[in-house]
Amino acid sequence: MNASVNALELKNVTVVYGEGTPFCKTALRGVSVCFPEGSTTGIIGHTGSGKSTLASLTNGLLKPTKGEVLLFGEDIWAKPKEMRTVRSKVGLVFQYPEYQLFAETVWDDIAFGPKNIGLDEEEIKNRVRDAAEFCGITREELERSPFELSGGQKRRAAITGIIAMRPKVLVLDEPAAGLDPKGREEILGGLKEYRRQNGTTMLLISHSMEDIARYADRILVIKDGEAFMQGGLNEVFSNAEKLFDAALDVPQITKLFIELKKRGLCGDTDVYTVGYAKKEAERIIGGSGNA
């Protein structure tokens, strides 16, 4: 895997809704951003900042008013008639995806995407089986109606339906919204494992700084339709002041280390997971002299 390859790239993208009407609104303004192959980028920003607009751009549901969207270097709007090929490569999971379940059985629902791509029966079977197995959906559950499942199971079935298309890029809009801690862990942990096994590029839209710190390796901050900050976790979280300016937060544990730095107890503030925080805190207590 070549790390310098960009799975997805937005080049100077501007999106204007209702151009030429009095209700005209610029949702994104000159956004240029790269998503390297195999990375997971956490996308944060306030409601209405343009996050969802960005998500709809990635698979051609929305056409940029200006600028280009490149998928592995190719403009996705070069051949608009082949947009379905793009959509099979860029899996987009909307917020509350369980509300799109419709088929009689979970199996049929998961098979919907692969069928639409036009795969043959055997391939569809394989893909549904693999995706279901990975997402922990049992054989018995596959035969049931999706509407009989619990909330968390429904969410999993819906995401499985996207994974079954074997996308190269997976875009997830708040995949854990409304779930309890266990459900969150199952979904997000499962996605992380999926990425590890398949090298899928992921875009993870989330409001939870803690989740982004745990599951992403890059961050894109969108503010008022512009790419406000982007880079590795360290770069962004160590710039807490700038995040606070955008009325965004940092994980609680990072806050603790910002405070510790203020009190002169440690030098780094790029601490954002409990595991690393423990090492640092124990180092501070264990004897700040020998550090």
Next chain:
Amino acid sequence: MLKDVTFGQYYPGDSFLHRADARIKIIILIIYLVIALAAQSALAVALSAAFTLYLAVASHIKLRLLLKSVKPLIFVLVFTGIINLFFTAGSGEPLLQWKFITIYREGIRNAVIMLIRLVSLVLGSAVLISYTTNPIDLTDAIESLLSPLKKIKVPVHEFAMMMSIALKFIPTLIEETNKIISAQKARCADFESGNVFRRIKSLVPVLVPLFVSAIRRAEELADAMECRCYRGGEGRTKLKEMKTRPADWIFLLAAAAMCACVIFLNRVPVKEVFEFWKGMF
């Protein structure tokens, strides 16, 4: 496609039509429909068109919106126009005869009357009711007008409540439909190609989730309403009082007078009026 739905589109404003009592407006709408449908003679049609024009101007609704309400009818308008123009058999000499096309004087007359009538019907009801009446006022008005039916056990309050809730949820459901369409498109669903049968079939993945969600919403709303002590129309009071002001009564009288005029004018042929006019001098 769904963006063009103008049904139930209320445009807040402060014209006298906005301020008028919704109950009076409903009665006037009925009178108005009678006027538009009854007008036969040229004078009557002219009067009815003038009334429509007056309402449109008085509503302070932008011309663009007014045209939007007529837009979905373009096909019907053209169709009726053509039918009337070509297929009305007249008594006198045809004005035009070319191959199988024959146009009589009466044809032109009928086409013009039909067009004016249709446009008046749509524009008038849009201006009187949809654009200038808050949906809540409208359902309240319907409930109030139909309240005599409560005596014979017609569930008038329930009907009105259902209607106002339906109106409240239209924008929510439209938004939801768009979301589901996007989500299924992201799964490579194809809504655009294939024959009619295939296209209808392709809507299943949209309609099923939409129904499921509508039912879920209804259940949750029912709980929320119960929690807020809803128990039907009995003993219920209202925040807003429906007031009929003198201006509303005058408006109603004017409409009734207009109706009488139109019916009268229908009986007066234009020629005789001219003769009468000439005779005066």
Next chain:
Amino acid sequence: MSFITCRGLTFSYSPESRVVINGIDLEIEKGSYTAVLGHNGCGKSTLAKLMCGILLPTGGSVCVGGIDTADAERAYEVRRKCGMVFQNPDNQLVASIVEDDVAFAPENLGLPRGEIRRRVDEALATVDMSGYAKHSANKLSGGQKQRVAIAGVLAMGPECIIFDEATAMLDPTGRQEINAAMKRLNREMGLTVITITHYMSEAVEADRIIVMDHGAVAADGSPREIFSQVEKLKAISLSVPQVTELMYEMELDGFAMPRGILHAMEAADEIEKRAGGGKK
């Protein structure tokens, strides 16, 4: 004084189906601020519906302000005393216009017009939405819609409000708005507030936390007491605030860290106190 009292409360949706609430004895004090935690399906939403009389117990009893919820004659009194704000802001607003929606409950109660007006204005002012009285409810943000929903309950003149995951569908800004409103209702207006939530940061704000598991109360105490029991919470797959977890992990490594630390500042104080001191 106890405002809500549950005695041997059990509930199942039908005789054949599984028992959702399994023998709960509970008292909620008047004017208290309680958070109910638990994973999905542990019965916390059902408990909320039982407490405001939308569901009736299949065994045991619930008393709200001295009235048994099973007393059909006084069902509306129970609902008036104990209001509820639900999860989905779109599915609990009845009317298109903000003030019409807030007026819904007082209209149902058959109050005179002047009184309805007064209550609507007061309720909207309490949630800081007076400027939106004539606005269309559909065009508000999630947080604003939930505030209107709160106003709609307030206008009923309740003594207690139950929030059933009322922040679950909101963004952080909306969540802050609703949490601030909850606090104000409790601290300034003396209302009994019960909030059902997944968010630990919200539970920390309450005076008391009830943890539910399998339809029963698994733990009950102050936030500090509850979050001292990290193992227990983890066992029923609930999470704790990051700093609480940090302190717990350090304790496992042999550092004498206090339990029940909830805020970053407290944690910083504790670490500073021990800095350079080494293991004890």
